[in-house]
Amino acid sequence: xxxxxxxxxxxVTEMGQEVTLRCKPISGHDYLFWYRQTMMRGLELLIxxxxxVPIDDSGMPEDRFSAKxxxxxxxxxxxxxxxxxxxxxxxxxxSQRLAGVSKAFFGPGTRLTVL
Amino acid sequence: xxxxxxxxxxxxxxxxxxxxxxxxxxxxxxRLYWYRQDPGKSLESLFVLLSNGAVKQxxxxxxxxxxxxxxxxLHITAAVHDLSATYFCAVDSTSYDKVxxxxxxxLSVIP
Numbered sequence: 753x754x755x756x757x758x759x760x761x762x763x764v765t766e767m768g769q770e771v772t773l774r775c776k777p778i779s780g781h782d783y784l785f786w787y788r789q790t791m792m793r794g795l796e797l798l799i800x801x802x803x804x805v806p807i808d809d810s811g812m813p814e815d816r817f818s819a820k821x822x823x824x825x826x827x828x829x830x831x832x833x834x835x836x837x838x839x840x841x842x843x844x845x846x847s848q849r850l851a852g853v854s855k856a857f858f859g860p861g862t863r864l865t866v867l
Numbered sequence: 868x869x870x871x872x873x874x875x876x877x878x879x880x881x882x883x884x885x886x887x888x889x890x891x892x893x894x895x896x897x898r899l900y901w902y903r904q905d906p907g908k909s910l911e912s913l914f915v916l917l918s919n920g921a922v923k924q925x926x927x928x929x930x931x932x933x934x935x936x937x938x939x940x941l942h943i944t945a946a947v948h949d950l951s952a953t954y955f956c957a958v959d960s961t962s963y964d965k966v967x968x969x970x971x972x973x974l975s976v977i978p
């Protein structure tokens with residue numbers, strides 16, 4: 753398996769533009785997580801899905817952020833409109849809960865810079 | 868609210884020395900994970916600890932879990948430069964049905 757795939761790896765955009773981050777989880781994994789990492793706030797869980805259904809989006813900072821998972825092999829995180837404070841590395845991770853264990857496999861991340 | 872704390876947040880140590888990183892958490896859990904992140908890279912799973920008293924070792928790293936004390940430790944033995952990275956613990960809580968990461972411990976091993 754190729755692991756968790758994220759695209760793009762780097763994104764530079766201007767304030768006010770729409771940004772869409774993409775993630776392909778590991779096949780067979782039923783959990784998908786979106787994290788944001790910054791120096792100031794560390795690693796934050798934004799939202800996670802179980803079997804394509806959003807379970808907890810309490811970490812989504814505000815209405816400008818939205819996430820979808822239309823099928824088991826694809827998820828998007830959209831920011832509209834983007835702001836400079838959204839600059840961060842966004843990680844997607846997937847896992848399969850077996851016997852109560854949920855070891856997450858992380859994608860390479862998308863480094864977002866909003867000018 | 869589930870809180871996960873790590874201590875220290877920053878650690879600079881000389882090669883050959885031993886040290887321990889601590890992970891405290893605020894809720895009942897018997898599953899804890901340790902991850903490593905190299906600068907500019909993604910997170911990589913190191914250990915999965917599944918029960919009270921669990922101990923896992925790989926190379927110069929050893930992790931343990933005390934669920935009664937809500938404490939996990941990551942012990943580094945005879946540190947080498949290659950261990951320089953940020954180490955995260957993550958607590959898997961059935962109460963919250965999610966995994967919460969600690970703030971990370973940034974380790975620098977100096978020759």
